[in-house]
Amino acid sequence: MAPRDTDPPDPGRRSRLFDDELLGLDPAEPEVQAFAAHLDRMRREPSFTVEASLTGVGDFADAANRAEGGRRWAAVLVVLLLLAGVVYVATTILTAVLTIMSG
Known part of the structure; x- marks a missing residue:
């Protein structure tokens, strides 16, 4: 590397x-x-x-x-979308695990 x-x-x-x-x-x-x-x-x-x-x-x-201006805001948007995806996947997995364990 x-x-x-x-x-x-x-x-x-x-x-x-x-x-x-x-x-x-x-x-x-x-x-x-x-x-x-x-x-x-x-x-x-x-x-x-x-x-x-x-x-x-x-x-x-x-x-x-x-970056400045529009490029900086585009980078912020990319990071926010990635974080939203991670939160969605984590909550979906956690919900599925809790459903399986409780039922």
Whole structure:
């Protein structure tokens, strides 16, 4: 599993992409560092494990925290819909278990 890069761009750390794809851009510029971090995340190998799923949730949370306006509200709506689904499934299972045990 590839290591997760959740730290903000560090001015002292240079991405290997500056040598290949971002040649000619100023590595000290914050926007260029953020774009290099984005490219590093996009090149991460997919891993279909629980840890990778949790990493994906963390990436979603990081992106939602950076979002503004409509994108932020869309992320909030997605989270609320997921929580509503979890509550519905949990109550359905709990009701079924209690019905079986009582009857």
